[in-house]
Amino acid sequence: MTLPPDVPYDIAVIGAGVVGCAVFRDFSLSGLRVVLLERGADILSGASKANSALLHTGFDAVPGSLESRLMQEGAARYRRIHQGMGLPLLPTGAVVVAWNAADEAALPGILERGHANGVHDVRPMGADELRAREPHLAPEARGGVWVPGESVIDAWSAPLGYALQGIAAGGRVLRRAGVRGGTRDEAGTWRLDTEVGPVAARLVVNCAGNQGDIVEAIARPSPFEIRPRKGQFVVLDKTAYRLATAIILPVPNERTKGVVISRTAFGNLLVGPTAEEQPDRERAATDTAALESLLAQGRRMIPAIAQETVTTAYAGLRPATQFKDYQIEALPKEGWISIGGIRSTGLTAALGIAAHARRLYEAHFATLPAFEEPEGPVMPNLTEELPRPWQEDHREEIICHCEMVTRREIAAAFDGPLPAGDLGGLKRRSRCMMGRCQGFYCFRRVMEIAAPHLPDLVSPLGGAR
Known part of the structure; x- marks a missing residue:
């Protein structure tokens, strides 16, 4: 959904980590016009790209805390939808x-x-x-x-699936779109200054992770410090x-x-x-x-x-703060929802945080229609739990032998509405170059497949492409 610069989105979500992708998903599925703004070349370019990939029960959280409640809600939602999306749960x-x-x-x-x-x-x-x-x-x-x-899960396929569901529902993802500032006009519309040009939105959701207090300062002096x-x-x-x-x-x-x-x-x-x-x-x-x-x-x-x-x-x-609990609140006068200080439990809590953000929206801004959880898309299996493409008859050649990644899997990372935007995104979508040799043997072959899609890559023969 591409809107002219002067036509506002209903919501702009800043930050495409796991929490931002989940929030983008839920608001898009609610029928709103949503744009997800990520300053990196791909989603999960910040805090969400490196974690322990555990789905927690919340047994050790502070009882009665927002973190405890949203971890349990998020884990329960993941368990309900993971099979329909082909997401692992060990x-x-x-x-x-x-x-x-x-x-x-x-x-x-x-x-x-x-x-x-x-x-x-x-x-x-x-x-x-x-x-x-x-x-x-x-x-x-x-x-x-x-x-x-x-439990153990795949920390990368889940948020990618959330983002793809948001896109399928009409949302838009803009990468390399760091937010540098913004103003709110008399009609209550935010005019965000981004690296890809101005973006207008009636409401902003701050999911900026380690940049959270910097982004928060666009709306108010930040009450939390990252x-x-x-x-x-x-x-x-x-x-x-x-x-x-x-x-x-x-x-x-x-x-x-x-x-x-x-x-x-x-x-x-x-x-x-x-x-x-x-x-x-x-x-x-x-x-x-x-x-x-x-x-x-x-x-x-x-x-x-x-x-x-x-x-x-x-x-x-x-993105820790001076507080132990999550820092989440709605600012009705500012047309803003703050989501900060999520730390290491964000992977588990993401869908719970998204549901909470939706509740805040309904309490302070407008009622939203209920939505049914979509069944797809089914994400490619990257785990050892289920059969993988290299085990199939008539498979294409294996490019990365450490992780047994086929040519088809690498090429598929560049297909669809949210293709890999950089080499890290390619790795997170396919597992290539993530094994014992760390790309020593397969780097050139991977680059030959990836380079036409990633013009910023350095050629294996030297020089920029």
Whole structure:
């Protein structure tokens, strides 16, 4: 839906992370004219591109908090729609492990908090049951709290699916469309100054993540301050997948949930994250000392990790604020909805946040018609849970042998209404160059397929295309 610059959209959503994509989806499905503005070359270019890919139950959230409620609502909505969209759900369960007497003393409080959050199947797990379930854990493990509802998902296909559903309902996605400022006229219409030209909208929803307080200042002095919190992760080779069946959680502290060991939907084992506050909102660099510390902690929990090799490491920035809870509110006088401080639980809560934003819209702006959840589109399977194209008869050639990605899958990433906008977007849509060699062997072949669609890429023969 392309509108002339002087015809306003009903809603402009700023930021195409997982929360922005979910909000865009729900408002588009409600029949509104919606535009999603992303400053990166592709969706998920900010905080949402790097996380632990877990679907949480909310058992350990602060009882009564907005975060707790929206995590549970978001997880429930994901569970209702994931099959119709072909999105994975690996019900691994999780165990909060006590490693010492202080951890053991904290377990009853964790159990009580889980029950207070309505997660009633959380229960104690003795040392013998824990060792039977997770035989590779170090002998120091004293028992824990079992959380059967925790799961692993594909963190990239879900928000892409949300965005595609919004587009199918009539919404529009603009990339490389960073918002530089805006004014609101006497008629109540926002005139946003973006990198692709002016965009008019009657209402703005701020989902800008690590830029959230900067964008908020367009409407008012921001009541929250983004304090980026870096999380570094280590991805172990696929041979390490067998070392943990459940998500292994530590007893958390006031600042962080601590280092987690988890399977991934792509057949690896993940160790992380760190929790490091930094002033830089853009750069999430890994460093050797932090990664070695992560591996050391992983080896203390599962000694056999010492015999495994590392596929890669990555880091992401979570948009933490000075507050523990989400910062979400409607500003009726300003024609604005603020969604800030979502942090690491945003993947789980995204659909719950979208539903909450819709409720705020109805409470303060206008009534919306109910909508039925659409069935599609069905997203390509990137996980090891289901058969993949390389296993089919008469498949096309395999381009990326580490992750078994075919030519057809790479080409398909550039089809449809929201094709990959950069190399990161291509990787997130196909898994190419994300395996053990990190593109060392397949880089040239991938570039030959991708370069006609991505003019900003550097040619494998040198020089810009």
